[in-house]
Amino acid sequence: MVLPGLTSAQPAPALLANCATCHGVDGNATVAAFPSLAAQPKVFLETQLVLIREGLRDIPGMADVMKGMSDDTISALATHYAAQPARVQPGPLRPELFRAGQAVARQALCGTCHLPDFAGQQQVPRLAGQNEAYLLQTMKQLRDSPGPGRDTIMAATLHGMQDGDLEALAHHLAQSPVPRAAAAGRP
Structure with missing residues (x-):
């Protein structure tokens, strides 16, 4: 899924745009039901993506996106999101x-x-x-x-x-x- 001219360390813009739908443009999800990926440990992200790709973690909205995704693309996504700054999600402190x-x-x-x-x-x-x-x-x-x-x-x-x-x-x-x-x- 890596576009020509991009290295495996650079996820394809179309793939990132797809991820942004739920997880936010910068990996900080704006929809409360979805996790923020920004600044998550790279190994954690890689592991979760592989589990989803292999059907061991059932997330229906991600199954088609992950199907057949290469390890290099998974690693590139994990590297990208791990490098994004995280923000506290909004909500009133009780x-x-x-x-x-x-x-x-x-x-x-x-x-x-x-x-x-x-x-x-x-x-x-x-x-x-x-x-x-x-x-x-x-x-x-x-x-x-x-x-x-x-x-x-x-x-x-x-x-x-x-x-x-x-x-x-x-x-x-x-x-x-x-x-x-x-x-x-x-x-």
Whole structure:
């Protein structure tokens, strides 16, 4: 899917435009139900795209786009979005809910894998500043529907959490400041 004259490190403009429909022109999604890709760890993005391409992660809107996509194109997309600066997604801060989510994050040890500032690392996604609705939806899916391509550590971590806990956690993560490195884009 790389256009003539572009290297594998440069995704085709048409492909980026297609991605922008849901994930935003710069990788910062403006639709709450979709994840922001900006400043996500490259390895995480590559892994998720391969899982989608191989049918191990079911995202109907992406299945046709990913079908037959080369590893080079996937790597180029991951490199591109990892380098984009991340922004905190808009939404009002609800202090009580934020503090409740902070307590849930501490108790669940979210910072162990996602790092204390929720910047993510390698195959672990950045959560700070991510879309709140997307975080909540994803955590509910991980808790309620473990299956192929699902992270068993996350499913176990979220097991037994009530919806209110997940709502507080999603709010806390979405309202957490985007770490400096992520705000500048990852190298």
